Each structure stands twice: as C-alpha cells, then as structure tokens.
Amino acid sequence: MNNINIFSEIGKLKKVMLHRPGRELNNLIPELMDELLFDEIPYLKEAQKEHDYFSKVLRDNHIEVVYLEDLVAEIIKDRNIKEELIEEYILENSIDIEKEKSLLRQYLASFEDEKELVLKLMEGTRREEIKNTSKNSLCELVSSNLKFITKPMPNLYFIRDPFTFVGNHVSLNKMWSKTRNRETLFGKYILKYHRDFKDVNLLYNRNYRHSIEGGDILVLSKDLICIGISQRTNPKAIEEFCKNLFNINSSFKTVLAFVLPKKREFMHLDTVFTMIDKDLFTIHSTIEKNITVYSISSNNGELKVNTEKGFLENILGQYLKKDNVKLIPCGGSSKVDAAREQWSDGSNTLAIAPREVIVYDRNTATNRELEENGVKLHIIKSGELSRGRGGPRCMSMPIIREEI
Numbered sequence: 033m034n035n036i037n038i039f040s041e042i043g044k045l046k047k048v049m050l051h052r053p054g055r056e057l058n059n060l061i062p063e064l065m066d067e068l069l070f071d072e073i074p075y076l077k078e079a080q081k082e083h084d085y086f087s088k089v090l091r092d093n094h095i096e097v098v099y100l101e102d103l104v105a106e107i108i109k110d111r112n113i114k115e116e117l118i119e120e121y122i123l124e125n126s127i128d129i130e131k132e133k134s135l136l137r138q139y140l141a142s143f144e145d146e147k148e149l150v151l152k153l154m155e156g157t158r159r160e161e162i163k164n165t166s167k168n169s170l171c172e173l174v175s176s177n178l179k180f181i182t183k184p185m186p187n188l189y190f191i192r193d194p195f196t197f198v199g200n201h202v203s204l205n206k207m208w209s210k211t212r213n214r215e216t217l218f219g220k221y222i223l224k225y226h227r228d229f230k231d232v233n234l235l236y237n238r239n240y241r242h243s244i245e246g247g248d249i250l251v252l253s254k255d256l257i258c259i260g261i262s263q264r265t266n267p268k269a270i271e272e273f274c275k276n277l278f279n280i281n282s283s284f285k286t287v288l289a290f291v292l293p294k295k296r297e298f299m300h301l302d303t304v305f306t307m308i309d310k311d312l313f314t315i316h317s318t319i320e321k322n323i324t325v326y327s328i329s330s331n332n333g334e335l336k337v338n339t340e341k342g343f344l345e346n347i348l349g350q351y352l353k354k355d356n357v358k359l360i361p362c363g364g365s366s367k368v369d370a371a372r373e374q375w376s377d378g379s380n381t382l383a384i385a386p387r388e389v390i391v392y393d394r395n396t397a398t399n400r401e402l403e404e405n406g407v408k409l410h411i412i413k414s415g416e417l418s419r420g421r422g423g424p425r426c427m428s429m430p431i432i433r434e435e436i
C-alpha cells in the first residue's frame with residue numbers, strides 16, 4: 033500500500049495525523065477572537081486531556097497516530113531546513129520592523145530542541161518574551177503597544193483543514209483567512225521534506241489565489257469526491273482542483289459541488305454532512321431541503337458541469353451505485369436539537385470503519401439517531417474541544433484507509 037491511501041471516508045482507518053492542542057490556546061485573548069476564528073477560550077489542560085483520550089480511542093482501535101508537530105520536528109533536525117522554516121515563518125507573520133525581525137530570528141534560533149521550536153512557532157510570541165528597547169520609529173512606537181510579535185495559531189488542532197490527502201495525492205490548501213493560511217506552512221514543509229510525503233503530487237497549492245479548505249473536501253469512493261462551495265471554499269478553487277485531479281492519472285471521475293449558506297456555523301461541508309457507510313450519511317436538515325448540487329467531470333480535457341436534479345439521497349445513490357441511500361438528521365426530528373447539536377458538531381463524525389464512528393458525548397439526540405440506525409459509536413468528551421467549533425472529523429487527517 034502507498035504512504036497515502038484515501039479512497040473513501042469510511043474504509044478501515046490505518047493511519048491518521050493529529051495536532052495536540054498546545055500553548056497556542058493560552059494565547060487566545062478576547063480582542064483577537066474574531067480574527068483567530070474562536071468564540072470562546074478553551075481550558076488547555078482539559079482540552080489536552082480530552083484530545084489525549086481521542087488519540088487513545090484511535091490507538092486502541094489499531095490506528096497509527098502521528099502528530100504534525102513531531103513530523104515537522106523530525107525534518108528540522110537538518111539545520112538548513114530549520115533556518116528556512118524560521119525565515120518563511122517570519123515572512124508570513126508580516127513583521128515590518130527590521131530590528132524586531134532580527135530579535136525574533138535570534139530568539140527562535142535559540143530553541144535547541146526541535147519540537148520545542150515547532151511548538152513555539154504554533155504558540156506565537158508575546159511581546160514580553162523579546163525586549164526591543166528602541167522606540168525610534170513610528171512603527172516601533174505603535175507596535176510596542178501590541179500584545180504579540182507573532183500571533184498564535186489556535187485552530188491547528190483542526191488539522192483536517194490546512195491540507196487534505198485525496199487518493200494517493202494531496203491538496204495543500206489555500207485558506208480563506210490569513211490567520212489559518214499560516215498553518216499550511218507546516219504542511220508545505222512536511223510535503224517538501226519528510227520522507228513519507230515528499231514525492232506526493234499536489235492537487236492544489238497554498239500560493240494559489242482562491243481558497244479551498246479540507247473541511248469541504250470529502251472523498252466518498254474511488255470515483256467520487258464531494259466539495260462544499262462554502263464560506264471557505266470558492267468555486268474557482270474547485271475548478272482548479274478538478275483540473276489538476278482529472279489531469280493527474282487518478283481514479284476519480286466526478287466531483288459533486290454542494291452549495292452551502294455562507295455562514296460561520298456551516299463554514300465547511302463536514303459541519304453538515306459526513307459519511308457513515310456506503311449508503312449512510314449524517315445531514316443537517318436546513319441544508320438538505322435547499323441544497324443545489326453541481327456535478328463536475330472531465331470531457332476531453334475540459335471540465336463539464338451539470339446541475340443535478342432531485343433529492344440528495346438520489347443524487348448520491350446514482351453516483352455511488354446504491355439504491356437506498358439514507359441521510360440521518362443531526363439532532364433527530366427536533367429543530368431545536370438540530371440547531372444546538374449542529375453548532376457543537378453533531379454531524380461531524382469521524383468514521384474509523386464502515387458504520388463505526390467517533391462522536392462527541394454532548395450531542396445526545398444525534399448519537400441516539402445514529403445508534404438506532406445500527407451505527408457503532410465511540411464517544412469522546414467534548415467540554416473544551418468543542419469550543420473551537422470543530423468535531424472528531426475536523427480534528428483528524430486520515431493518511432491511510434483500507435479500500436472498501
């Protein structure tokens with residue numbers, strides 16, 4: 033089997049990448065909440081406990097768990113790569129003051145331990161960590177009142193979004209927000225230098241103009257991918273992704289593009305729709321009623337786009353060659369439970385095998401519906417992790433799944 037093998041959302045999961053929430057969460061402050069895409073401040077110690085339990089459930093089910101921070105630490109053992117990463121990180125954080133840049137460079141280079149350096153880049157640097165006593169220019173005077181030299185990256189534990197393994201390939205995503213595009217730098221480095229990933233073909237690149245995020249990309253079968261046209265993913269990016277996908281010698285024949293409301297609570301397709309089995313999905317009812325779906329395929333090297341007609345079950349059934357596709361409503365039949373539980377990622381399940389999923393404990397109505405449909409649940413705690421607006425699927429990046 034290849035180093036990367038993702039031809040469904042449900043094939044037995046063999047290897048997955050995570051990021052353990054770190055001190056970046058301790059750098060969240062109310063005035064930066066909107067910019068950093070958080071609604072609340074999670075309690076780090078509990079968030080780590082919950083995340084460690086998530087990781088244990090995966091390992092107890094014979095899934096190899098690798099951490100992004102360890103992969104990056106491995107490659108920066110090479111001093112040249114370490115320097116290159118520090119330079120690019122400084123550039124991406126748009127620091128205008130030369131003196132500050134050079135102090136930050138020295139500070140970061142002083143981290144001997146590679147993993148500590150990676151965790152520091154993720155955490156951000158508070159102004160008090162580096163003393164720049166000179167206040168000669170207007171920029172220096174103004175920035176002396178700012179709390180951070182580099183801001184934290186608190187969304188990194190939603191590792192689903194910055195890059196996405198598809199088939200034997202990868203999409204290094206261009207993120208909708210400036211803050212999250214910094215996260216894709218770690219993806220860039222492992223895809224460029226890590227022995228397990230450096231020969232993988234790119235379906236998209238972080239320096240492309242239009243945004244596409246991993247939460248919008250769902251690989252349903254070796255033929256079919258679904259992508260959300262969402263707050264975060266632009267139709268132009270989907271066209272470029274499709275061109276590359278169809279040009280590369282891959283098995284995929286069709287991409288279904290789902291039009292989503294451009295709202296924070298539905299920011300990605302996987303906040304409203306996930307795959308549980310070959311013919312079973314979760315859905316949020318607001319989406320199901322109004323959804324427009326376009327199919328994209330390749331016709332003599334050109335993209336061919338059609339508007340699909342009919343119910344979502346039937347559209348999916350047609351492309352998956354299944355007669356009875358069933359959609360399980362998030363929150364069951366209650367509109368109140370549906371709205372509450374979608375907000376806390378009730379629809380954001382992570383399948384570790386067909387009809388076997390990891391879910392948050394708090395979404396009791398959705399979990400009941402899933403069990404009534406014969407789905408095996410692995411329930412994890414969610415008091416702190418859910419505060420970032422992402423669930424088990426958002427917190428995982430599958431690398432290898434068995435084919436189904």
Ligand SMILES: NC(=O)NCCC[C@H](N)C(=O)O
Nearest residue numbers: 069190247300420421422426
């Ligand atoms: N795939 C996902 O839906 N990921 C959740 C991302 C949550 C994060 N706070 C964000 O706004 O980007």
